[in-house]
Amino acid sequence: MFCFQCEQTAHVNGQAGCASTKGVCGKDETTADLQDLLIYQLKGIGQLSERLRALGKPDQAADSFTLYALFTTLTNVNFNRAVFTGLIAEAARIRDRLRDALAAAGGDVSGLSAAVSFQPATDLPGLLAQANIASVRAGLDLVGEDVIGLRALILYGLKGVAAYAHHAEVLGEARDEIYAGVAHALAFLATDPDDINALLAEALALGRLNFTVMEVLDAANTGRFGAPVPTQVLTTPVAGKAILVSGHDLRDLHNILEATKDKGINVYTHGEMLPAHGYPKLHAYPHLVGNYGTAWQNQQQEFAAFPGPIVMTSNCLIEPQPAYRNRIFTAGPVGWPGIRHIQNDDYAQVIQAAQAMPGFAEAAPAKTIQVGFARETVLGAAETVINAVKSGDIRHFFLIGGCDGAAPGRNYYTDFADHAPKDTMLLTLGCGKYRFNMHDHGEVAGLPRLLDVGQCNDTYSAIQIATALANAFGCGVNDLPLTLVVSWFEQKAAAVLLTLLALGVRNVRLGPSLPAFLTPTLLNVLVEKFGVQPITTAEADIQAALTRQAA
Known part of the structure; x- marks a missing residue:
């Protein structure tokens, strides 16, 4: 493995990058290599998507898959190798469908990268043997550190774009220009570009695309939940059964609030979910009672002390500890081996866990902070x-x-x-x-x-x-x-x-x-x-x- 996509990156003997059997984030070597292979395939899908779109034949299912798949490779999102072997197989099926569609439409199939014809192995050892072609540092000896660094900046920026776009998409907001921009960036990276000026131009184009994505995400959040207003948020617990929701995804929080109405369960936010209290249609739920804990890096201590189940909705997951491993759930792109994953917005197991646990025995003296500006x-x-x-x-x-x-x-x-x-x-x-x-x-x-x-x-x-x-x-x-x-x-x-x-x-x-x-x-x-x-x-x-x- 080699990974240097986040601030946790290891620095050993003057060299930066997690290159051992396990990254600082907790991602193991196998998962890291599988993520690289998935990204490699997405570059091929991007090339085919771009050419099909030029013929007026976009494939939104492939576009949505691309956003989701990119999101799973962000730092502290998904650590489950089984998820990635499944995504790699699905990517191959989607790629084949797009390639057939392009040929059927009489499109140009020349000049495409090897990613378009890459055939992933059918077993894990075979996949790992293929991983060297997909490393973020592939071709370093030919192009040098600066080109590799700029390619990485574009790829990692693209992952962020995809995450924001996925958050908007699950709320029903999507634009073809976003799908097209993501496909273009992947197609650009598929060519192994080595011109510094072209790489810088692409990085800025990606920045402009992300501005559009953030505008759409803002419209998705405010359109569904109202414009945030100044709101005092309780940061101390109240007596009663409890569920903790962490991450970023407001749709997941809303669905949990709906599922727990009139069940005598209080819902708390954690980490980046704190600003959710400012949205009128979310804080209208009386059982959204407050925020518990602080930022993501403190979750192992805070989750252990929380007397109820936890739902992780997006990035910022750290290896679940034994003290709460049997009561943490993942949703959307998030995953950890052996941790229960919520399917089809079915929160029955979360609710059962909350009802079975003691919750907070009594309220603490009230303290608040203000959000919603x-x-x-x-x-x-x-x-x-x-x-x-x-x-x-x-x-x-x-x-x-x-x-x-x-x-x-x-x-x-x-x-x-x-x-x-x-x-x-x-x-x-x-x-x-x-x-x-x-x-x-x-x-x-x-x-x-x-x-x-x-x-x-x-x-x-x-x-x-x-x-x-x-x-x-x-x-x-x-x-x-x-x-x-x-x-x-x-x-x-x-x-x-x-x-x-x-x-x-x-x-x-x-x-x-x-x-x-x-x-x-x-x-x-x-x-x-x-x-x-x-x-x-x-x-x-x-x-x-x-x-x-x-x-």
């Missing part, structure tokens, strides 16, 4: 915000967004939020907020200083807020008193970074460490061409932002 709410107060900036009451905006994680250095984000001057406003999204969202940041200009915009899935809201403020001040986003401080962990964050670069947003502070696939040369490109800045210390970066504004 998506674009409608923030822009509803735009006049107040604009006047506060003009009067000097608000000097600067800091958007501290992105992922949390277990690696050292993330105390930077706590320090940043706590040391930002009191005349600055803090916006946040993603689970990195857990580093500081329970601190008292006070108010500025009569508004809360800390505004929780939502999940990483809600980046569109943050971009729209920045764009609206820029329009109100008659300037560009880069001229606003605004600094973006981004913590990355996995592939959704890579997609968001590409979107920011594609939109021309400069001076993004990126940390806590930099992706292992970004070589020194590529980092220099990001710094010189796009103004990306690795983080230093919170105090120094705050001062630099305020100094740049003053200049």
Whole structure:
């Protein structure tokens, strides 16, 4: 195996990458190799899909499969080798169907990559023997580290795009331009591109595609559940039976709430599901009682202490521990060997587990945090915000967004939020907020200083807020008193970074460490061409932002 797609990437003897029998995330060598083979097949499917679409014959079933299959390969999503052997076999069937359809339509079948004719072995040893052709570092000796790094940036960004698109698709929102863009990116990678300029152009095109995806996801979430509104969320337990829902997928949460109506079971959110409380049609369920726990990396301790079953709906799964292994369930693209997986939205086993367990014996003293400051709410107060900036009451905006994680250095984000001057406003999204969202940041200009915009899935809201403020001040986003401080962990964050670069947003502070696939040369490109800045210390970066504004 070789994997360097996330911040957990091992660093051994100066070399970055998980290359042993098990990755830091818990993914074993077999699963990693099977994921690589699946990606290899998807490149062939992308080529065929692109050519069929050019003939006016898109195959939406293949497009949907591609999104789902890509999603399963994200960090901390699916660790079940049986799932991947099944997906590899299904990918071969879909590929054959597309190839036959292209030939039947009189389409051009020349110049296609070997992935289009690849025949996966029918047993696990045979598949593993084929895996070397699909490694993310295949061809390194021919093209060098920089090309491999850019290919990886596109692939990992594409995985993030697919995850966001899948979240929207399950809520009934899809656009052919998204399917077409994903197919194009896969087809591009299938050709083993080695031109640096072409790779950079494709990366930016992918960033623009992700902006469209996030717009569609925003429409899916708000269309189904209403526009988020400021909401106080209980962070302490109440007495009663309980189910905990983690991950990102609002559809799964909604289905669980529906399935548990009038059953005397309280539902709690965890991790990135916290912003769900801001959606009117979700918090209308009285048994959605609060949020339990913090960010994903603390789940092994928090899940062990939770007195009920847990449902993991998307990425951020860590190896289930014995203390809760028999009461955690996976849904959608998520999986772990031996863990029960929810099929066809049937939550009967989850409900049975909740009814059989003690739940919380008594309520704890109430504590709350506030969520729900998506674009409608923030822009509803735009006049107040604009006047506060003009009067000097608000000097600067800091958007501290992105992922949390277990690696050292993330105390930077706590320090940043706590040391930002009191005349600055803090916006946040993603689970990195857990580093500081329970601190008292006070108010500025009569508004809360800390505004929780939502999940990483809600980046569109943050971009729209920045764009609206820029329009109100008659300037560009880069001229606003605004600094973006981004913590990355996995592939959704890579997609968001590409979107920011594609939109021309400069001076993004990126940390806590930099992706292992970004070589020194590529980092220099990001710094010189796009103004990306690795983080230093919170105090120094705050001062630099305020100094740049003053200049």
